Amino acid sequence: MCRSKTNNIGFTLIELLVVLAIMALTMSLTGGLILKNIGKQQRFVEIEKVKNLLKVVSYESFFNGRNTVVSFRDKSILIKGNNRREIEFKELIFLPSEINFNMYGMSSKTSFSIIVNGG
Template sequence: MRGFTLIELLVVLAISGLLMSLVGPVAIEQYERSQFLKEREQLLRILEHSRSQAFINRSSATLSFKQYSVSYQQGNTENTWQFSRLLFSPQQLSVNGNGFWQQTSLSWQEQQRSWQLTLNPEPVQYQLLVRDPVPQRAN
């Protein structure tokens, strides 16, 4: 008769329980981080969509932030998005018809950490381009 003894089965269960107790918390933490990243990426897509729609339509758009929601308004178009992990202080952003934000930054909280995103790119300095021109290709 072939099979496993009770002691062998208990040893295997003890080893698997030990491995699960080590791997489980790491897997849960990784899942939570991926959920924060997913919401951050959604926020960036909303910002980019708002900017591009304002540019395409040549009209300003407004984003309003309040707690876990973001509202978009441009003309008669309105959208609202809900977040479960990003917490916004009450703030409002406006993007003009050229695709530039009137405000310089957006801030929010994730758990106990504060985040701030710079909205418009830094202007290119003319002096920097003249001082360090782009090198010419050799033919």
């Protein structure tokens, strides 16, 4: 009798399915944590953006020698000064308030309220 040698190189279908099942289980356990951390980072970035924006408005008021009003409403900030602009945010919700910057770059308030969306 002649036996033919078969050279089986590779993985069987069962082995591949087991690996895929393990990967799916791992992703289901860690996927939510990863998405939660991404949301936290987006909120942190938006808070830093607000801080930097208020610094820029203060400098613009000083260098232009004009008063500027910053209004906080819902998910946006409206800047009324030399050029009127509105900035929208995804993760932050602002309580209605206003900050006035005089021509010396000084503000009428030192704080404002933010509600973090989903956190």
